[in-house]
Amino acid sequence: MKYNPQKLETKWQALWEEQGLFKVSEDQSKDKYYLLEMFPYPSGRIHMGHVRNYTIGDVVARYKRMCGKNVLHPMGWDAFGMPAENAAIENNTHPAQWTHDNIQAMKAQFKRMGFSYDWNREIATCDPEYYRWEQLIFLKMYEKGLAYRKRTLVNWCEKCQSVLANEQVENGCCWRHTDNEVTIKEMDSWFLKITAYADEILEYCEKLPGWPDSVLTMQKNWIGKSYGAIIRFPMVDLDEVVEVFTTRQDTLFGATFLCFAPEHPMVKEMVKGLPQEKEVLGFVESTLKMDSFVRTAEFTNKEGVFTGRYCVNPVTEEKIPIYVANFVLYDYGTGAIMAVPTHDQRDFEFARKYGLALRVVINPPDQELDEKTMTEAYVDEGVLTNSGPFNGQRNLEALDGIVEYLESKGSGHKTTNYRLRDWGISRQRYWGTPIPIIYCDKCGAVPVPEEDLPVILPLDLNLKPNGGSPLPFEASFYETTCPRCKGSARRETDTMDTFVESSWYFDRYACPDYNEGPLDLKKVDYWMPVDQYIGGIEHAILHLLYSRFYTRVLKDFSYLNVKEPFSNLLTQGMVCKETQRCSTHGYLYPNEVKGGRCVHCHDEITTGNSVKMSKSKKNVVDPQDLIDRYGTDTVRMFCLFASPPEKSLEWSDQGAEGSYRFLNRVWRLVVDHIDDIKGVPAYRGKETISGQLKSLYRKTHQTIKKATDDIDNRFRFNTAIAAVMELVNEINQYLNSEEEKDNIAWSVIKEAIESAVVLLSPVVPHISDELWHILGYDGVLLKRPWPCYREEALEVEKRLVVVQVNGKVRSRIEVPASYTEKEIESGALSDERIQRFIGGKPLRKVIVVKKKLVNIVV
RNA sequence: GCGAGAGUGGCGGAACUGGUAGACGCGCUGGACUUAGGAUCCAGUGGGAUUUCCUGUAGGGGUUCGACUCCCCUCUCUCGCACCA
Numbered sequence: 001m002k003y004n005p006q007k008l009e010t011k012w013q014a015l016w017e018e019q020g021l022f023k024v025s026e027d028q029s030k031d032k033y034y035l036l037e038m039f040p041y042p043s044g045r046i047h048m049g050h051v052r053n054y055t056i057g058d059v060v061a062r063y064k065r066m067c068g069k070n071v072l073h074p075m076g077w078d079a080f081g082m083p084a085e086n087a088a089i090e091n092n093t094h095p096a097q098w099t100h101d102n103i104q105a106m107k108a109q110f111k112r113m114g115f116s117y118d119w120n121r122e123i124a125t126c127d128p129e130y131y132r133w134e135q136l137i138f139l140k141m142y143e144k145g146l147a148y149r150k151r152t153l154v155n156w157c158e159k160c161q162s163v164l165a166n167e168q169v170e171n172g173c174c175w176r177h178t179d180n181e182v183t184i185k186e187m188d189s190w191f192l193k194i195t196a197y198a199d200e201i202l203e204y205c206e207k208l209p210g211w212p213d214s215v216l217t218m219q220k221n222w223i224g225k226s227y228g229a230i231i232r233f234p235m236v237d238l239d240e241v242v243e244v245f246t247t248r249q250d251t252l253f254g255a256t257f258l259c260f261a262p263e264h265p266m267v268k269e270m271v272k273g274l275p276q277e278k279e280v281l282g283f284v285e286s287t288l289k290m291d292s293f294v295r296t297a298e299f300t301n302k303e304g305v306f307t308g309r310y311c312v313n314p315v316t317e318e319k320i321p322i323y324v325a326n327f328v329l330y331d332y333g334t335g336a337i338m339a340v341p342t343h344d345q346r347d348f349e350f351a352r353k354y355g356l357a358l359r360v361v362i363n364p365p366d367q368e369l370d371e372k373t374m375t376e377a378y379v380d381e382g383v384l385t386n387s388g389p390f391n392g393q394r395n396l397e398a399l400d401g402i403v404e405y406l407e408s409k410g411s412g413h414k415t416t417n418y419r420l421r422d423w424g425i426s427r428q429r430y431w432g433t434p435i436p437i438i439y440c441d442k443c444g445a446v447p448v449p450e451e452d453l454p455v456i457l458p459l460d461l462n463l464k465p466n467g468g469s470p471l472p473f474e475a476s477f478y479e480t481t482c483p484r485c486k487g488s489a490r491r492e493t494d495t496m497d498t499f500v501e502s503s504w505y506f507d508r509y510a511c512p513d514y515n516e517g518p519l520d521l522k523k524v525d526y527w528m529p530v531d532q533y534i535g536g537i538e539h540a541i542l543h544l545l546y547s548r549f550y551t552r553v554l555k556d557f558s559y560l561n562v563k564e565p566f567s568n569l570l571t572q573g574m575v576c577k578e579t580q581r582c583s584t585h586g587y588l589y590p591n592e593v594k595g596g597r598c599v600h601c602h603d604e605i606t607t608g609n610s611v612k613m614s615k616s617k618k619n620v621v622d623p624q625d626l627i628d629r630y631g632t633d634t635v636r637m638f639c640l641f642a643s644p645p646e647k648s649l650e651w652s653d654q655g656a657e658g659s660y661r662f663l664n665r666v667w668r669l670v671v672d673h674i675d676d677i678k679g680v681p682a683y684r685g686k687e688t689i690s691g692q693l694k695s696l697y698r699k700t701h702q703t704i705k706k707a708t709d710d711i712d713n714r715f716r717f718n719t720a721i722a723a724v725m726e727l728v729n730e731i732n733q734y735l736n737s738e739e740e741k742d743n744i745a746w747s748v749i750k751e752a753i754e755s756a757v758v759l760l761s762p763v764v765p766h767i768s769d770e771l772w773h774i775l776g777y778d779g780v781l782l783k784r785p786w787p788c789y790r791e792e793a794l795e796v797e798k799r800l801v802v803v804q805v806n807g808k809v810r811s812r813i814e815v816p817a818s819y820t821e822k823e824i825e826s827g828a829l830s831d832e833r834i835q836r837f838i839g840g841k842p843l844r845k846v847i848v849v850k851k852k853l854v855n856i857v858v
Numbered sequence: 859g860c861g862a863g864a865g866u867g868g869c870g871g872a873a874c875u876g877g878u879a880g881a882c883g884c885g886c887u888g889g890a891c892u893u894a895g896g897a898u899c900c901a902g903u904g905g906g907a908u909u910u911c912c913u914g915u916a917g918g919g920g921u922u923c924g925a926c927u928c929c930c931c932u933c934u935c936u937c938g939c940a941c942c943a
Contacts, residue, residue: 162941221862222939425941429941497941537863539938541940574936611936615942642871648937655885657884668898718870718872718883721883722881722882722883807877807923812878853877857923
């Protein structure tokens with residue numbers, strides 16, 4: 001009987017489906033184990049990057065089920081953003097049809113991979129029912145002031161008809177259209193007030209022991225809480241007050257000018273009609289074209305321009321000039337800073353460049369600074385000087401006193417500031433939940449009444465060739481009447497960021513058919529929080545932070561009873577591959593490249609760095625080729641064996657052959673010896689055994705112990721698989737040995753083989769179930785309990801102890817396991833080789849490590 | 859630039875709290891079987907000397923009886939940086 005993966009995989013997939021194996025069980029007598037995996041991409045192309053991610057989730061789900069946990073293992077849906085629209089345009093199919101087809105294709109592919117996905121619980125985020133509840137939640141947030149509308153400035157590419165993130169702007173141009181200059185556009189956008197929850201989210205970072213520290217650190221830094229003060233600087237000749245945020249109010253007496261961010265709306269107002277107006281506006285325009293992180297980088301020249309206006313330092317009552325500067329960020333603090341050139345390096349460079357005043361207000365403990373001769377800012381601690389009533393105090397101790405002084409004068413107050421900004425959710429895309437707001441000339445922004453929800457996307461419409469949203473051009477969609485005054489009105493044509501949808505899909509999975517509200521509290525209470533969440537490390541900040549925020553909002557609305565969505569988090573590393581690019585056709589799929597040339601135009605391609613596999617960069621590998629060649633079990637096993645999950649992996653299919661060979665070896669192990677092992681019971685530790693047979697018995701139980709530990713505690717599938725490989729090697733070695741095999745021997749072999757099959761079953765479910773069947777058992781392994789090791793099987797009689805002299809390994813001695821440290825020490829000292837290395841020199845120290853190692857220092 | 863990770867043979871990786879560096883697999887070399895190819899099996903495989911010695915975990919320094927592991931500096935790569943999702 002030969003191993004025929006394709007045939008047996010088809011057979012078992014059908015059997016599993018027939019038995020309803022992956023239907024969610026809500027038998028509450030079992031421990032729950034709610035497992036999710038992030039974001040399958042229904043873009044018609046599942047690549048190796050995804051396969052690895054889903055396989056990790058699937059193996060954990062199968063393992064937990066065998067351990068008696070109640071598993072819910074659905075998968076989220078990625079958004080149907082630009083790629084969906086582009087593909088719809090390319091294929092000339094309607095997005096809805098296209099999405100439907102791709103979901104079907106993806107399901108088929110998941111089934112082929114043997115994933116225990118719960119098919120009854122699919123939720124596509126384009127589902128009108130999902131829209132209904134998401135819109136309801138949005139309106140509730142609007143009512144409570146957690147959703148609001150604000151005018152913002154954004155990078156806009158005419159050719160894409162869309163907004164660009166800072167990193168998508170290269171040299172002032174769009175990354176897709178490198179010839180197209182990005183323009184700055186004013187836009188009304190909707191925001192969710194994540195900052196209202198910043199403190200809670202930050203505080204709970206300490207209460208998530210099941211999360212990786214790296215992710216929590218990134219989130220804490222992202223929130224970036226700092227304490228400081230808002231200080232009010234009245235303007236000269238204008239009835240305005242400039243507010244600045246600072247964490248260094250101790251240096252206020254040295255503030256000799258103010259700087260505004262170029263984006264700041266007050267800039268335009270204050271220069272109106274002044275001789276400086278033209279120069280200032282020109283500077284603002286050219287600065288905004290730069291990337292914000294290039295603009296604010298240390299190596300970038302600090303540049304600015306005088307606005308012609310002055311304001312008053314509230315403590316010194318001096319008139320100080322106002323500048324616009326490139327290094328000031330509009331999004332942080334108030335968008336304007338007070339500049340203290342003597343104690344901030346950026347301000348120092350700026351002041352020297354434009355000949356502005358400096359005043360030392362902090363002296364180091366042992367010297368007095370002179371602003372005329374300083375060559376750099378003094379940024380360390382010291383004693384205040386030139387600071388009126390605060391002279392002589394240590395600067396850090398004066399922080400609170402200065403704020404109180406400002407408060408008493410009405411010139412400022414204490415505050416905390418966050419780096420975190422509110423979450424802008426408006427998108428000018430077709431595919432996303434419509435924002436349920438109607439604009440009326442008389443009544444303003446009016447929420448869509450609850451009974452009119454959901455607002456759904458029109459299906460019959462003309463797509464835009466450039467990929468922009470068609471909604472603003474579809475009168476049938478935007479023309480409506482005002483719910484209040486019944487006059488004619490216009491619907492919001494922006495849709496929500498698809499991160500909104502992915503912020504609560506895991507809750508909805510617990511009750512996908514519930515139609516009396518967003519969530520069925522009873523069911524959600526049972527399943528939430530998610531015990532084990534698995535997703536790529538790229539989501540460490542945005543998705544995982546948004547989900548935590550949304551969970552808190554839902555709890556405050558009493559849709560939920562948990563504060564945190566995910567108890568345990570595994571962030572797996574990216575699967576990377578080099579990119580290939582042609583100057584005319586952009587990024588290319590691997591099959592669009594032949595012999596280093598583009599198949600469309602035969603131009604030479606350029607090869608980029610190895611980066612994460614993604615649709616947009618086209619550096620993807622189709623798993624189907626490997627599946628056709630070796631079967632899915634081999635593919636599953638190979639991508640788990642290649643590296644530990646949290647590490648990123650440079651993709652290469654060299655070595656897939658090895659996994660296939662191993663599965664063949666296991667297959668032959670069972671099939672070739674089935675007659676001998678079928679007649680005997682598996683060994684249970686009763687009969688006395690010795691020698692090689694005993695060590696095989698020990699190896700079996702060591703393997704169970706190691707594989708269980710690797711999967712359960714560490715998700716180390718690669719070492720778990722390696723352990724089973726070692727066991728298989730030892731079984732084969734024993735079978736090839738001269739030793740005579742009686743019934744007891746065969747029963748020990750049987751136990752070893754059966755253990756290997758069961759331990760492998762989460763990783764390679766098809767072949768394992770088939771072998772289990774050949775071994776004479778009915779049913780599937782998923783319904784059997786995970787094996788336990790027997791403690792007494794692990795006992796050893798002899799131990800190998802390493803002997804070092806001065807930290808270098810010089811000998812190995814075998815000692816009885818019962819030896820004490822003293823006995824091991826004298827054993828080591830009497831070893832012939834060790835005597836030679838000691839060479840009669842006096843012993844300085846002897847270190848004995850419990851049953852493992854002796855280090856002799858001479 | 860900022861934040862978070864990572865760097866170990868020809869390759870993927872192992873070494874769990876400091877204690878035999880290179881488990882397991884790929885590749886390679888030699889052998890067995892075979893008309894031949896494939897498959898399979900056996901042996902070897904960090905580098906250098908060539909007899910049990912020296913050297914080696916990105917580079918440099920430190921702590922320690924002992925460092926891939928801890929500390930400091932440098933380099934390289936990956937992820938994220940808020941409208942790709």
